[in-house]
Each structure stands twice: as C-alpha cells, then as structure tokens.
Amino acid sequence: MQSKNIFLTLExxxxxxxxxxxxxxxxxxxxxxxxxIVTREPGGTPIAEQIRQLLLTPSKEIIIPETELLLMFACxxxxxxxxxxxxxxxxxxxxxxxxxxxxxxxQGGGRKIDFKYIEMLEHWLIQAIQPDVTLLLDxxxxxxxxxxxxxGVHDRIEQEKIDxxxxxxxAYLERARRxxxxxxxxxxxxxxxxxxxxxxxxxxxxM
Amino acid sequence: MQSKNIFLTLExxxxxxxxxxxxxxxxxxxxxxxxxIVTREPGGTPIAEQIRQLLLTPSKEIIIPETELLLMFACxxxxxxxxxxxxxxxxxxxxxxxxxxxxxxxQGGGRKIDFKYIEMLEHWLIQAIQPDVTLLLDxxxxxxxxxxxxxGVHDRIEQEKIDxxxxxxxAYLERARRxxxxxxxxxxxxxxxxxxxxxxxxxxxxM
Numbered sequence: 001m002q003s004k005n006i007f008l009t010l011e012x013x014x015x016x017x018x019x020x021x022x023x024x025x026x027x028x029x030x031x032x033x034x035x036x037i038v039t040r041e042p043g044g045t046p047i048a049e050q051i052r053q054l055l056l057t058p059s060k061e062i063i064i065p066e067t068e069l070l071l072m073f074a075c076x077x078x079x080x081x082x083x084x085x086x087x088x089x090x091x092x093x094x095x096x097x098x099x100x101x102x103x104x105x106x107q108g109g110g111r112k113i114d115f116k117y118i119e120m121l122e123h124w125l126i127q128a129i130q131p132d133v134t135l136l137l138d139x140x141x142x143x144x145x146x147x148x149x150x151x152g153v154h155d156r157i158e159q160e161k162i163d164x165x166x167x168x169x170x171a172y173l174e175r176a177r178r179x180x181x182x183x184x185x186x187x188x189x190x191x192x193x194x195x196x197x198x199x200x201x202x203x204x205x206x207m
Numbered sequence: 208m209q210s211k212n213i214f215l216t217l218e219x220x221x222x223x224x225x226x227x228x229x230x231x232x233x234x235x236x237x238x239x240x241x242x243x244i245v246t247r248e249p250g251g252t253p254i255a256e257q258i259r260q261l262l263l264t265p266s267k268e269i270i271i272p273e274t275e276l277l278l279m280f281a282c283x284x285x286x287x288x289x290x291x292x293x294x295x296x297x298x299x300x301x302x303x304x305x306x307x308x309x310x311x312x313x314q315g316g317g318r319k320i321d322f323k324y325i326e327m328l329e330h331w332l333i334q335a336i337q338p339d340v341t342l343l344l345d346x347x348x349x350x351x352x353x354x355x356x357x358x359g360v361h362d363r364i365e366q367e368k369i370d371x372x373x374x375x376x377x378a379y380l381e382r383a384r385r386x387x388x389x390x391x392x393x394x395x396x397x398x399x400x401x402x403x404x405x406x407x408x409x410x411x412x413x414m
Contacts, residue, residue, distance in 0.1 A: 046268050047261060051278075054257055061254050064288050066332055070281035071258075077274045117331060124324060125273055 005088045006206050007129070009099040011172060012137035013165045014158050015144030015151075016188040017195070018097055021137060024196050025095060028203055036093035037083070041075060041102060045082045048075035056155040063156075065111035072103050073121050080129055100126055101134060101175050106157065109171025110164045133206060135199070136176050139188035141165035212295045213413045214336070216306040218379060219344035220372045221365050222351030222358075223395040224402070225304055228344060231403050232302060235410055243300035244290070248282060248309065252289045255282035263362040270363075272318035279310050280328050287336055307333055308341060308382050313364065316378025317371045340413060342406070343383050346395035348372035 008025070010018050022038065029036050042052040051071050055063070076099070087094045100122055108115045141162050148158055176183035184202050186195055215232070217225050229245065236243050250259040258278050262270070283306070294301045307329055315322045348369050355365055383390035391409050393402055 047266065047270065047274075050261055051258075054254060059254065061252055061285070061289065063254065064284050067254075067281045067284045070277045070284065074274045074277040074281065077271050077277065078268070081271050082268065120327065120331075124327075 004093075004206065005091045006093045006133065007084065007088060007096070007131045008093065008206075009096045009101065009131040009134045010137070011098060011101050011105070011134055012139075012188065013105070013141060013144050013168050013172070015147035015149075016137035016139045017147075017192075018137055020192065021135065021186075021195065021199060022095065022097055024199055025203065028200060029093060029095075032207060034093055034207070035091065036095055037087045038095045038097075039079065039083050040097035041079060041099055042072055043075065044079040044084075044096075045075075048078045051075050056157060058156045058159065065107060065113050066117075068111065069103060069107040069113055069118065069121070072107060073125055076100065076103075077125055080126070084129065096131075099131060099134075101136075101172065104175055105168040105171040109167040109169075110160065112167070131182060133202070134176075134179075134183050135202065136172055136183055136185045137188040137195075138169065138173065138185050141169060143189060211300075211413065212298045213300045213340065214291065214295060214303070214338045215300065215413075216303045216308065216338040216341045217344070218305060218308050218312070218341055219346075219395065220312070220348060220351050220375050220379070222354035222356075223344035223346045224354075224399075225344055227399065228342065228393075228402065228406060229302065229304055231406055232410065235407060236300060236302075239414060241300055241414070242298065243302055244294045245302045245304075246286065246290050247304035248286060248306055249279055250282065251286040251291075251303075252282075255285045258282050263364060265363045265366065272314060272320050273324075275318065276310060276314040276320055276325065276328070279314060280332055283307065283310075284332055287333070291336065303338075306338060306341075308343075308379065311382055312375040312378040316374040316376075317367065319374070338389060340409070341383075341386075341390050342409065343379055343390055343392045344395040344402075345376065345380065345392050348376060350396060 010022055012018055026038060042055055043049045051074060055068065055071055084094050103118050104115060107113050108118050145162065145165065176185050186198055217229055219225055233245060249262055250256045258281060262275065262278055291301050310325050311322060314320050315325050352369065383392050393405055
C-alpha cells in the first residue's frame with residue numbers, strides 16, 4: 001500500500017475556530033506519528049506571504065474584486081508548486097488553513113464575482129490538486145465576528161459588513177452540498193470537546 | 208466634436224528606447240497644449256507598484272509563469288480602474304509604457320504560456336479598454352540587451368536569456384500583424400532624429 005499523503009484543508013469564515021481546530025489536528029497527527037506540514041492561504045511561500053500583506057493590510061486604494069481574485073490565485077499557484085506538491089510527493093500530509101474553496105466563498109460569494117470565472121481559474125491552474133478532505137467549520141457570521149472582534153485589530157477583509165460573511169458562508173455551504181464526499185461540515189457553535197471528537201472521528205477515516 | 212482622449216501605449220522589449228520615445232512624446236504633446244498623463248505597467252497605482260517590486264526584484268523563490276501572468280493582470284485591473292479610465296473620462300490623453308500587449312509578448316511569447324489563457328484574461332478583465340494607438344519599438348534583442356546592459360543592474364526579467372526576448376519580440380510582431388490599424392511599428396535601430404520624425408507623423412494623425 002502506498003504511503004498515505006493526505007491533503008486536508010480547513011475552511012470557514014472569520015472566528016469559527018480554525019486555529020483551535022488546526023492545533024488539535026496537529027497534536028492528534030503528532031501523537032499518531034504522522035509526517036505532516038502546516039501551511040495557509042493566502043501565503044505559504046515568501047512571495048505569497050508578501051502578497052498576503054498586500055491583500056490584508058487596509059489601504060486607501062480600493063482593491064478591485066477581480067484584482068483580489070487574481071492575487072489569491074497567484075498566491076495559490078506559488079503555494080501549490082513550492083509547498084503542497086513537494087510535500088505530497090514526499091508522502092507527507094498537508095494541512096492547509098484555506099485553499100481554493102475560500103475563493104468561491106470570499107471572492108465569489110462575498111465579492112459577488114461570477115463563479116464561472118473562479119471555475120475558469122480553477123480548471124486552468126489547479127487541475128488535479130484537489131484536497132482529499134475539507135473540514136468546513138460553520139457558524140452564523142454574528143458569532144464568528146463577535147469572536148474575531150475580541151481578538152482586536154481587523155484586517156482589510158475582516159472589516160467587511162455582516163452580509164459579506166453571510167454570502168461567504170452560503171457559498172461555502174453550497175460547495176459542501178455539491179461535494180459531500182470531500183466536505184465535512186462541523187457545527188462550530190458546539191462545545192470544543194464535541195468538535196474535537198468529531199475531528200478525531202473524521203481524521204481516523206484517513207489514517 | 209468630442210474631446211479627443213487618446214489612449215496611447217508604448218511597447219517593445221528591453222533597450223529599444225521606450226523612455227527616450229516617451230520623453231519625446233511628452234514634449235511634443237506639451238508643446239501642442241494637450242492634457243495628458245503618463246503611466247506604466249506593471250505599476251501605475253500604489254498597490255500595482257508594490258506588485259511591480261515583487262515581479263522585478265530577483266528572488267530565490269522561482270516565480271511560476273502563471274503567477275507572473277496573474278500578477279500582471281492584477282496590476283492591470285487596478286491600473287485601468289484607478290488611473291486609465293478616470294483620465295480618459297476626464298478627456299485626457301493616457302500614455303502608458305506597456306499594456307496588455309506586453310503580456311502576450313512576455314508571458315505568452317517569453318514564458319510560453321498558451322495565448323488562449325491570456326486571451327481569456329483579456330476578454331474577462333480588459334473588455335473594451337483597447338489602446339487607440341500602440342507604438343511598437345522594434346529591434347533585435349542583441350541590440351536592445353546591449354543597450355540595457357550599459358544601464359547597469361538588471362531586474363528579474365532583464366536577466367532572461369536572449370531567446371526569451373526573441374520570442375517576446377516575435378509575439379509583439381505577431382500582435383502588430385493582426386492589428387495593423389492600431390499598431391505602428393518603429394524600427395528602433397534607426398537614428399533618434401528619424402524615429403522622432405516618425406513619432407511626430409503618427410501623433411499628428413491623432414491630434
């Protein structure tokens with residue numbers, strides 16, 4: 001049997017507890033002696049992290065939605081070729097905090113760019129690199145934004161209004177509805193211990 | 208008659224004398240009391256200039272050709288909406304040192320990305336914003352690179368080998384062949400005074 005190199009992505013809007021979930025997954029895989037790397041989007045490579053700064057730093061110049069989408073995919077292409085593919089080829093698990101579904105949610109749902117353009121970019125640039133499993137932490141935006149608020153300073157995207165995140169959430173759920181085998185929806189309003197039990201159960205399926 | 212807001216682009220590979228030509232055009236339009244702005248790609252807005260730095264600074268991380276193309280179009284979208292369209296709407300001439308033809312030449316010809324993807328991005332993002340006139344300064348890459356060399360330090364793209372620029376030049380000439388009404392090919396190996404006479408003649412057609 002070949003070495004299992006799972007590509008796992010964690011998705012969800014602001015404040016749904018992605019970092020907490022990621023920390024749990026890391027600890028669980030470490031205990032199971034799995035070889036893994038942790039990465040994130042936008043970012044994951046020096047150039048992509050520089051673009052991340054551009055994308056998230058509030059600025060006077062309005063970033064056109066299409067620019068945002070192109071920059072996200074520019075980061076993603078670097079990320080795939082410099083980080084994700086080499087790790088998968090080396091037989092490692094790749095845990096990514098966000099991936100292509102986030103573009104459907106944020107630039108498609110949130111910024112209202114026609115999904116057909118995102119599909120076009122995905123077909124051209126992402127090709128066969130689909131996550132094996134995507135964990136969608138789902139909660140109403142009010143809850144997530146309240147949590148994110150408690151963290152203090154907001155980046156450019158966190159400064160958006162609630163309906164932006166409602167559209168992002170709806171787009172995430174629609175992605176999950178279309179690909180039920182890949183997606184696991186986790187109710188992020190449940191107690192942490194319950195979420196951790198669910199994560200454990202899902203991870204066990206891939207180990 | 209409406210105010211003539213001409214969108215003029217200057218194209219050509221490294222060292223063909225674009226800056227010299229631009230200076231002449233600026234002086235000529237100033238003498239003719241034309242209202243104009245001068246801009247450039249990649250760049251032209253604060254965010255686009257930051258992306259320009261990323262694109263041109265030599266770095267250890269290899270920039271994937273598709274990333275380069277996406278970043279160029281990201282700059283271009285900002286440039287169109289923040290600079291080019293407002294100036295044209297205000298009745299100004301817009302003089303741009305490079306525009307979309309440069310992506311066909313550099314990322315298409317030079318980097319060998321299938322032209323169909325560049326067309327796809329152009330149709331989606333550029334729509335009706337076509338230059339009224341494009342001046343293509345043409346010279347064999349040996350000559351241009353020799354001149355560029357004399358300027359000293361090379362950016363990431365100038366560090367490419369000669370066949371890269373040969374492909375870029377060929378792609379430029381092919382663009383010009385397809386759109387003979389928009390393009391004016393200027394032999395950049397001619398003496399400056401001869402080139403200036405040609406520029407004058409072309410500009411007079413639009414004034």
